[in-house]
Amino acid sequence: MMSAHQSIPNSVDAAVRFLAPRSSTNWTGTLNVSRLNQEIAAAIEGRLHATRHLSRTAFHIQAGCTxxxxxxxxxxxxxxxxxxxxxxxxxxxxxxxxxGGSTWSRHDYGKSILGNTSERIVTNVDRDQFYALRLPVEVAE
Ligand SMILES: [Zn+2]
Structure with missing residues (x-):
């Protein structure tokens, strides 16, 4: 991913902010959960636990992947x-x-994790196809 990793929150309030849709144009970053229905709060916590599990699982799988x-x-x-x-x-x-160019590994002079190995199979996709391949969570360390 190579983007900044985001730590996973520990409270419902933080979880609501963490799980907010990134594309939302009217999201202010805060939500008062003081009178929130307990069933909804529990569902948010469940989603947070699932998000943490997915993030940690992906981290461990990525560490061992070839x-x-x-x-x-x-x-x-x-x-x-x-x-x-x-x-x-x-x-x-x-x-x-x-x-730059259509094949990164032949042109980039920087260090690469996924590139620059002759045995690797590379398929080219457009930006929309690429973004659709991303995991729905930030991967935590
Ligand atoms: Zn991999």
Missing amino acids: HEIVAETAYRSSGLSARRICLHCRLEEEGSHWS
Whole structure:
């Protein structure tokens, strides 16, 4: 993923903020849960536990994965660097400015986790297809 990792919250209030839709345009980042129905609060906690489990499971699987099959979306001249994601464990990384071209591993001069191995199978996808491959959680360490 190579983006900043977000720690998983421990309280319902923090969980509500953590789980808020990222695309929401009217989300303020806070929700008063003081009078929230207990059944809804319990459901939010259940979702938080599931999110934590998914995040930790993905972290452990990613740590042991050989990343044999990778999807890549190419550099775009609008400033979007190439990105890669392992189709098995969904570990994602972003290339440097030098990752341009249709095949990242042949052009990037930076360190790579998923690239630069001749045995690796790479399939090219567009940005929308790439984003659809992402896990629905930030992976915690
Ligand atoms: Zn992998």
